[in-house]
Amino acid sequence: MHAYFADTDPLQLPPGHRFPAQKYGMLREALRTRAPDIQVRAAPLAPIEDLLRVHAADYVQGVLEGKLSAQQQRDIGLPWTPITPLRSRRSVGATLAALRAAQRDGIAANLGGGTHHAGAQGGAGFCVFNDVAVATRLAQSMAAVQGRAVDVAIIDLDVHQGNGTADIFADDRSVFTLSLHGEKNYPFQKASSDLDIELPDGCRDQAYLSALQHALDTLDQRFHPDLVFFLAGADVHEGDRLGRLALSKDGVAQRDAMVLAWAKSRSLPCVMTMAGGYGRDLQTTVEVQVQSLQLAAQAAQNWPLQRPFGS
Numbered sequence: 001m002h003a004y005f006a007d008t009d010p011l012q013l014p015p016g017h018r019f020p021a022q023k024y025g026m027l028r029e030a031l032r033t034r035a036p037d038i039q040v041r042a043a044p045l046a047p048i049e050d051l052l053r054v055h056a057a058d059y060v061q062g063v064l065e066g067k068l069s070a071q072q073q074r075d076i077g078l079p080w081t082p083i084t085p086l087r088s089r090r091s092v093g094a095t096l097a098a099l100r101a102a103q104r105d106g107i108a109a110n111l112g113g114g115t116h117h118a119g120a121q122g123g124a125g126f127c128v129f130n131d132v133a134v135a136t137r138l139a140q141s142m143a144a145v146q147g148r149a150v151d152v153a154i155i156d157l158d159v160h161q162g163n164g165t166a167d168i169f170a171d172d173r174s175v176f177t178l179s180l181h182g183e184k185n186y187p188f189q190k191a192s193s194d195l196d197i198e199l200p201d202g203c204r205d206q207a208y209l210s211a212l213q214h215a216l217d218t219l220d221q222r223f224h225p226d227l228v229f230f231l232a233g234a235d236v237h238e239g240d241r242l243g244r245l246a247l248s249k250d251g252v253a254q255r256d257a258m259v260l261a262w263a264k265s266r267s268l269p270c271v272m273t274m275a276g277g278y279g280r281d282l283q284t285t286v287e288v289q290v291q292s293l294q295l296a297a298q299a300a301q302n303w304p305l306q307r308p309f310g311s
């Protein structure tokens with residue numbers, strides 16, 4: 001399996017900033033020894049024309065040229081620096097590269113990404129551009145060149161609601177947005193996904209996994225995708241300082257295995273993004289992410305692809 005990283009351009013954050021920027025390097029280091037079969041690659045910059053498939057031109061220009069307002073920067077929660085355009089384009093580029101690899105191999109991953117709070121008009125909650133939305137639009141446009149339509153399911157299991165993604169695809173019947181998230185967690189004003197399942201604080205493995213089974217069954221009844229994106233947020237884990245849920249590491253493994261088996265048994269190309277993870281001990285977050293990637297790499301063996309598209 002191929003996996004792409006975007007942290008070639010390190011974020012420049014003020015001392016003590018709560019965003020765990022060092023997590024990405026820790027994850028790559030852990031994969032080197034613990035998952036040597038995963039092909040880890042630097043991501044390319046996402047082309048600006050692809051960003052514009054989703055985001056308003058004046059917002060993209062604001063990010064690229066450092067002309068975001070103070071309010072826009074507060075919404076994102078990260079200060080603009082000269083690194084911001086590179087880093088945020090590369091973060092999307094990692095998902096675009098994973099999309100191309102998944103079309104070839106069945107499954108591929110972005111070691112970051114899952115920036116699901118970003119909407120068409122602006123960023124939010126540590127998210128500048130919405131990588132999965134951009135990749136969805138790119139996949140659909142690649143297929144359209146071949147005279148094909150591609151329906152996309154976005155299975156967002158980050159503990160926070162994928163409100164930006166939900167808003168972007170609110171009126172789009174070709175994209176099914178599914179979000180399983182903490183009811184009491186950010187964003188406090190939720191958007192409407194095609195299927196939202198809200199979980200109470202302290203939710204544990206069994207309740208979570210039965211909610212997920214119900215969600216996948218409902219998705220099956222309502223939609224038949226050609227491509228799936230899986231936001232495998234580690235922030236559902238009990239060791240997360242922002243998550244408010246209480247999944248064990250084994251519970252997260254069962255979650256991942258369910259989604260991977262669901263996609264594989266339907267012969268769907270699957271793009272996995274790591275999304276959120278803010279462990280009180282960051283190494284715990286990295287362990288959960290390594291486990292997710294190891295499970296994906298195992299599932300990658302003999303992943304069937306019935307209807308490849310694009311190139």
Ligand SMILES: [Zn+2]
Pocket residue numbers: 158159160233235275276277
């Ligand atoms: Zn999250």
